[in-house]
Structure formats: C-alpha cells, structure tokens
Amino acid sequence: AGVLKAPKSPGLTFQRKRVKPTGTDTGDSAGELSRHGVKKERTLHVKALGMKGTGTAQRTRWQVTAEPIKRSEFGLVFSKTLESVSMIGDAVTATMEIEADGAK
Secondary structure, three states: OOOOOHHHOOOOEEEEEEEEEOOOOEEEEEEEEEEOOEEEEEEEEEEEEEEEOOHHHOEEEEEEEEOOEEHHHHOOOOOHHHHHHHOOOOEEOOEEEEEEOOOO
16 A cells, blocks of 8 residues: 555544433534545544633633544555554544634
C-alpha cells in the first residue's frame, strides 16, 4: 500500500444517526465513520464535562471516545513487513475533548 501522505489521506468523518442517553451526563452517538471512501457503523461515547468560562464566553466541554477502530478496515496499511517488525498496532482508540460555544 505504501506510505500515507497527508494530502492523499483526509481525516475521518462521522455522520451521526442517533443519540441514546446512558446516564445523567453521558450518552452514545451512533453513526457512520468514513475514511478513504470506506464507511463503517460506529458508536462514540460522549460525556459532558461541564462548563468553562463566564458570561458570554461560556462554553460546554465534552469528552468523546470512539470504540476501537481498525486501521486496516479503512485501507490504512503501510506495509505488512514494516508493521510486523515495528509492531505497529492495527486497533486505535481515539479520545477527544471538545469545547463548544452556543449556536449563533
């Protein structure tokens, strides 16, 4: 497959289909994760972390964790030889912290 180059490897996109509350400050967001034209159903686990800032500068804070994602499912394979020697893992777990201001 070769070495990935940034211009040829755009980021992941997530299209939410449904949201399910799982607690007072947590929920699951199910949808379609896509990269390189490959689309897979995935669930993102969301947790509200509270507010940051004051007055009109106040923002909500969120932590989002993706279920383990296998690079190979999205065509992200460098070289079988390189991956076996360097012990590059196939499964990746992504965690993000997001701050958002109110809708304008």
